[in-house]
Amino acid sequence: MRRIFVIILMFAGLTGFKPLTVRHISGVVYDSKDSLALPGVTVMLTGTGIGTQTDAKGHYSIDLPEGKSTLTFSFIGFVSQTIKPDKSNKLNVYLAASAQSLSEVVVTSYGIQKRRDLTGSVSAVSDVRLSEPAAINNQLSGRVAGLSVTSKGKRQMKASQYTPTASYGLYAPVTPANPVDESYKGITENGFKNPESEPLSTFSVDVDAASYSNVRRFINGGQLPPVDAVRVEEMINYFSYNLSGPINNDPVAIHTELSAAPWNSKHRLIRIGLKAKTIPTNNLPASNLVFLIDVSGSMNEPNKLPLVQASLKMLVNQLRAKDRVAIVVYAGAAGEVLASTPGDKKETINNAIDNLSAGGSTAGGAGIKLAYSIAAKNLMQRGNNRVILATDGDFNVGASGDDDMEKLITRERESGISLSVLGFGMGNYKDSKMETLADKGNGNYAYIDNITEARKTLVSEFGGTLFTVAKDVKLQIEFNPAKVQAYRLLGYENRVLAKEDFNNDKKDAGDMGSGHTVTAFYEIIPTGIKDDYSQSVDPLKYQKTAKANYSSASDEMMTIKFRYKEPTSMKSQLSQVSVKDQPMALNSTSTDFRFAASVAEIGMLLRDSQFKQNASYKQAIIMARAAKGDDNEGYRAEFIKLAESARLLSRVEANEEEKGKLE
Numbered sequence: 001m002r003r004i005f006v007i008i009l010m011f012a013g014l015t016g017f018k019p020l021t022v023r024h025i026s027g028v029v030y031d032s033k034d035s036l037a038l039p040g041v042t043v044m045l046t047g048t049g050i051g052t053q054t055d056a057k058g059h060y061s062i063d064l065p066e067g068k069s070t071l072t073f074s075f076i077g078f079v080s081q082t083i084k085p086d087k088s089n090k091l092n093v094y095l096a097a098s099a100q101s102l103s104e105v106v107v108t109s110y111g112i113q114k115r116r117d118l119t120g121s122v123s124a125v126s127d128v129r130l131s132e133p134a135a136i137n138n139q140l141s142g143r144v145a146g147l148s149v150t151s152k153g154k155r156q157m158k159a160s161q162y163t164p165t166a167s168y169g170l171y172a173p174v175t176p177a178n179p180v181d182e183s184y185k186g187i188t189e190n191g192f193k194n195p196e197s198e199p200l201s202t203f204s205v206d207v208d209a210a211s212y213s214n215v216r217r218f219i220n221g222g223q224l225p226p227v228d229a230v231r232v233e234e235m236i237n238y239f240s241y242n243l244s245g246p247i248n249n250d251p252v253a254i255h256t257e258l259s260a261a262p263w264n265s266k267h268r269l270i271r272i273g274l275k276a277k278t279i280p281t282n283n284l285p286a287s288n289l290v291f292l293i294d295v296s297g298s299m300n301e302p303n304k305l306p307l308v309q310a311s312l313k314m315l316v317n318q319l320r321a322k323d324r325v326a327i328v329v330y331a332g333a334a335g336e337v338l339a340s341t342p343g344d345k346k347e348t349i350n351n352a353i354d355n356l357s358a359g360g361s362t363a364g365g366a367g368i369k370l371a372y373s374i375a376a377k378n379l380m381q382r383g384n385n386r387v388i389l390a391t392d393g394d395f396n397v398g399a400s401g402d403d404d405m406e407k408l409i410t411r412e413r414e415s416g417i418s419l420s421v422l423g424f425g426m427g428n429y430k431d432s433k434m435e436t437l438a439d440k441g442n443g444n445y446a447y448i449d450n451i452t453e454a455r456k457t458l459v460s461e462f463g464g465t466l467f468t469v470a471k472d473v474k475l476q477i478e479f480n481p482a483k484v485q486a487y488r489l490l491g492y493e494n495r496v497l498a499k500e501d502f503n504n505d506k507k508d509a510g511d512m513g514s515g516h517t518v519t520a521f522y523e524i525i526p527t528g529i530k531d532d533y534s535q536s537v538d539p540l541k542y543q544k545t546a547k548a549n550y551s552s553a554s555d556e557m558m559t560i561k562f563r564y565k566e567p568t569s570m571k572s573q574l575s576q577v578s579v580k581d582q583p584m585a586l587n588s589t590s591t592d593f594r595f596a597a598s599v600a601e602i603g604m605l606l607r608d609s610q611f612k613q614n615a616s617y618k619q620a621i622i623m624a625r626a627a628k629g630d631d632n633e634g635y636r637a638e639f640i641k642l643a644e645s646a647r648l649l650s651r652v653e654a655n656e657e658e659k660g661k662l663e
Contacts, residue, residue, distance in 0.1 A: 025085050026061035029054050029073060031641075032094035038075055039638040040220045041095070046070040046082055055452045057634035077648050184228035185432040187493050189609060192486040192525065192533040195479035201487065202502050204495040204509035205274065205473040205518045207464070208438065210423060210431070210447035212238035215606065216638075217426060217449040219645050225606060229431065232603035233491030233520065239599070239635060241517045241592040243275035251277050251470040252512060252564055254575065257593045258557070258583045261523050262623060263601055263615035266531075268524035268583055271593050272477075272560060276469050278515035284467050286322040287384040288340070292371040293356060294391035296331040300358035303449075304425040308390045309353050311422065311454035315388075316350060318462050319343030326374050327352050330367025331360030340378045364391070365408060368419075368437075372412045382568060384467055385417045389437065393423060393430030409440040418511075420465065422457070423447040439494075442471065442511055460633070463514035470564040472509040472572065476502040477522070483557045483581045486525040486534045488611065490600050502563060505572050512564075519596050523611070524557070526581075533611075557581040594627035595636060602643050605650070617647035 029041045037058025044051035045068045054060045062071065064085065071091070074080040078095040085091045193201065211234035218225035246253035253275045261269040291312055299305040319325065323343035328336050338352040371387045379385055409419060419441025421434045431447075438445035444465055446457045457465055474497065479487050489496075501507040512518065525531050561576040586594070601620040604612040621643050628636045 021066045023064045023085070023089055024061065025064050025071065025089055025091055026059070027091040027093065028058045029060065029075075029093045029095060030058060031078075032096045035094075036637055036640070037634060038078075038095060038641060039634065040216075040641070041073055041075040041078075044072045044074070046072045053450065055634070056638045058637075077645055181428040182226070182229075182426070183430050183432045184226055185435060185494065187228050187231070187607075189607070189611065190489045190491075190493055190496070191611075192488045192523075194486055194534060195481040195484050199478055199481065200476055200499045201479070201489055201522070202474065202476040202497040202499050203489065203492045203520075204497055205475065205512060205520075206233050206492060206495050206510050207237060207512060207516050207518055208435070208445040209234050209238035210435070210445045211235055213447040213449050213453050214423075214429075214431065216642055217447075219642050219649065221426075222649070224646065224649050227607050230603055230606045231491060231494075232600055232607070233495075235603045236491070236519050236521070236596050236599050237517070239595070239639075241273060241519060241596065242590075242629075243273050243517055243592075245275050246277050250575075251566065252473065252562070252575075254560065254562060254577055256560065256577065256579050257589055258579060258581075259586045259589045259593065260583060262586060262594075262597050262619060263604075264523075264613045266526075266529050268526060268557075269597060270522050270524060270558075270579065271596060272475065272520045272522070273592075274473070274512065274516075274518040274562070276464075276512040276514060276516040279463060279467065279469065281318075281463060284463060284514065285383050286380055287319070287324070287343075287386065287466065288375060288378050288380045289319075289323065289325045289384075289466075290371045290375045290387045291325060291327045291353075292367055292387050292389045293327065293329045294331075294364070294367070294389075294394075295329045295356055295358045296361055296394070297359050298392055298394040298428055299425070301425055304392055305356065305358045307448060307451065307454070308422070308424055309356060310451055311448055311458060312353055312388075312390065313350050314454055315458040315462075316343070316346055316353070318459060319346070324378060324380075325349055326378065328367060328371045328374060329356060330364060330370075331358070334367040334370045336370065336374060340374065368408060368412070372415065372417055375417045376415055379416070386443065386466060387417060387419045387441075388422065389419060389434075390422045390424065391434070392425040392428060393433040394428050406436050406440050409437055413440065413442050413508075418468070419443040421445045435494075440508075442468075442508070444513070456633075456635075461515075464516040465513060467514045468511045468567050469514050469516075471511040471567055472505070472507075473512055473518075473562065473564045474502055474507075474509045475520070475560065475562045478559045478561075479524075480554065480556055480558060481527075482554070483527060484524055485527045485529060486531070488523045488533075490521040490523060491603070492520065502561070505565070505570065521597070521600055555580050555582070591627040591629035594623050595629065598624035598627065598643075599639065602639075602646065606646060617643060617650065621647065 029038045030036065031038055039054055039056045039058055041054040041058070041060070042051060043053065043060045043062055045062070045064065048068070052060055052062050064071070070082050070084045072080060072082045073093050073095060075095060077098055079098050081093060081095060083091065083093065211229065211231035214229055215225045215235065218229070243255050244253060255273040255275070257271045259269055261267040293308060295305065299308070316325070321342055321344040324340045325338070325343060326336065326340040327338035328334060338349065341349055368389070375385055375387055413419070419437060420443035421438040423429065423431065423434045423446070435445055446465070448454050448457065476499065495510065497507065497509070525534065556578045557580060559576060559578045561574060563572040563574050565572045598620040601615045602617070604615055605617060605620070621640060624636070624640050624643065628640070631637055
């Protein structure tokens, strides 16, 4: 009888049960002024810390649970909107630019200390204590896309955006460590050179793009990036360009285009473009990969280890049965958590990734040694042998200095195993260490700031990221003094080589992966143009140098030589092309030329370059808009929005400096 009574109660409970309903809302967020999609817009369940961001095409999707009826859309420089979706699960939103400068919240240990003009949507909060971060998060959660939190006037924390948690595509507010803990290698910009005394310019290619996504993180967070975080060549090379591939089985093709410099019409700007051959994924060689994952305490942030896990699982989905993966982790010590496993055992690999957790100090040196040892044990002859390091770069135990790590990687790369680096996080981000590791390890360096960037790097550009088709690629340009008064290489400061290195096959240089493009710009001052950059020295006392007699009969402005090696060869091959002094009008150049030039111009402005001349955000943005071309992935539209945000932020910075002078 009791059993029957219990069953009756169970049925009664089930009849009163109502399943929780969840609506899946998706759409696109646009700028109401020009109807262009807005990437990086924060989309929140109103009154919660749960949300997402729009991708490079302005698209978002979010689950709206029962009881939560409104969504809040916010983006720096735009008026936030709180909207209740109607019966449709499609919701497109148009945000209007803010008509006024709003105020930045400055939180101190005793409340709001001061306010200064900022473009963006920010809110005042009541007194909170820095010793109570939970209180800060509770009051600020969901109100703003970019927020500065300071103590006694000193910038202390930068709560930038909302970062992905786990692999669900959700975002949660984060209070990262002090931004001054981030480290960037100092850059001394390339200056103008006189071809009479320095006719040769030699450098290694660079296919890294970490600087661009890191710069994007800063701007989307409501602040301009540190000057040394801006590497102009990496910003330019973040984008794909429509270059034809090589013929006759050559691994690389070279292209040139000459016009006026947008920031100084009296100067020339030449674009040198390289295009590596594209190998279909099915034809790519087998891969022997070792995932080397930092699980130290510094990775215990939603935008670090959870994003690492989601990113690597994307890569796992690209692997074939002939590929193999091992997983090594390091914190206070290093260990192998997954022996080398075939790529079609995806559940086994993904389970090992999901089981990772963060804690402890950072024995990065020990981890790298173990990863190389495992890669060597499973070495594939004529295969793609690579260690993929995922970290914030905060090495604090073991061989932690940049020089020590450089020597370690230089020794290990001789084994034929490359090292690629994926950087994550903010606050204590160590860009200088990770750039060094990738450069010396014959690998790529990418900064993953969100799941969309992970998809770009590890899915869309899978072949280029992991499979080398030409190694030790170098360029050497000889300038004709009869045509060139002075020249300057834009970016590539840490890739410059001695002229003798060009013919030295023992000298390491950058590699190019399947389908990769590389773009380099030289700014040229033609002969006879008065300028402020061509310098002279007094005549030598002990040496008499006869004045060279340059032939002006030739209409060549320069000769470009480039060397490369086949992936398995130790001997380089040489190709060259001459460029005539026949510039075309800027508006007649390709969309790729003008777009890449606009990226270079924005890069110079972000660096506050001494060579920016007449560069301006307005000019660069107009040129980029007109040269957007076939922007299928939406990355160029995203850049234009970033440039517009940087323009607003630069005005704020200029106003602050002017205000400081008056005070």
